[in-house]
Structure formats: C-alpha cells, structure tokens
Amino acid sequence: xxxxxxxxxxxxxxxxxxxxxxxxxxxxxxxxxxxxxxxxxxxxxxxxxxxxxxxxxxxxxxxxxxxxxxxxxxxxxxxxxxxxxxxxxxxxxxxxxxxxxxxxxxxxxxxxxxxxxx
Numbered sequence: 281x282x283x284x285x286x287x288x289x290x291x292x293x294x295x296x297x298x299x300x301x302x303x304x305x306x307x308x309x310x311x312x313x314x315x316x317x318x319x320x321x322x323x324x325x326x327x328x329x330x331x332x333x334x335x336x337x338x339x340x341x342x343x344x345x346x347x348x349x350x351x352x353x354x355x356x357x358x359x360x361x362x363x364x365x366x367x368x369x370x371x372x373x374x375x376x377x378x379x380x381x382x383x384x385x386x387x388x389x390x391x392x393x394x395x396x397x398x
Contacts, residue, residue: 285318290326293318294359295352297327300390301335302349312397320398324391332383332390333376334358339387 285293296314300306315323335350366372384391 285322291352291356293323293326294331294355295350297323297331297394298335298350298355300387300393301332301338303338306393308393308397312394315394316398320395323394323398327391327394328380328384328387329376330359330363331355332387333379334362336383336387 293315296311299311300308334355362376366376
C-alpha cells in the first residue's frame with residue numbers, strides 16, 4: 281500500500297505503532313496521540329502489514345531484544361527491506377498475506393486499544 285505521507289511522517293507513525301511490541305507496559309493514549317489525524321484504515325494497514333511483521337517476534341521471545349522502544353531508523357530500514365522482498369517475490373507475498381492475517385487475529389487487541397483512543 282502506498283501512503284500519502286512524507287518519509288518523516290511515516291517513520292514517526294511506524295515508530296509509534298511499534299510501541300505495543302516492546303517489553304514494557306503500553307501507554308495506548310500516547311500511541312493514539314502520536315498517530316491522531318491519520319486515516320484509521322491507513323493506520324490499520326501500517327500496523328499489521330508493515331510494523332507487526334517486523335516487531336511481533338519481540339513479544340514471542342523469552343527474553344525480548346527490545347525493551348524500551350524500537351529505533352525509528354532501524355525500524356524503517358527493516359520494514360522497507362521486508363516490503364521490497366514482498367514486492368519482488370510472489371511466494372513472499374503469499375507468505376506475508378498469511379502472516380498478516382495471523383497477526384490481525386493474534387494481536388487484534390492492539391488495534392482495539394489504539395482505535396478506541398483516536
């Protein structure tokens with residue numbers, strides 16, 4: 281999905297949406313405040329199609345590697361690499377479609393928390 285956001289805006293939105301994947305209690309009011317004003321459909325797409333596929337493993341780890349927040353620039357690079365791989369491979373697109381569905385199901389509570397505060 282192509283967004284009508286500048287690169288700095290997109291980087292900030294992705295960074296804000298990555299907060300629920302940290303190993304600290306999530307301040308959903310903060311996350312919502314950071315993304316307020318952006319269309320909710322766009323936010324949902326960014327959350328589950330871009331941010332969650334890169335960040336969800338942090339929640340699954342016995343000892344998470346990210347405790348206090350993902351570095352916005354590193355996060356941007358990881359997401360862009362994943363999107364490029366998805367774009368260049370039919371198999372990767374299919375695999376990622378299945379992953380996104382699984383993420384929407386397992387981490388649906390994240391969107392409910394954010395959207396209830398928008």
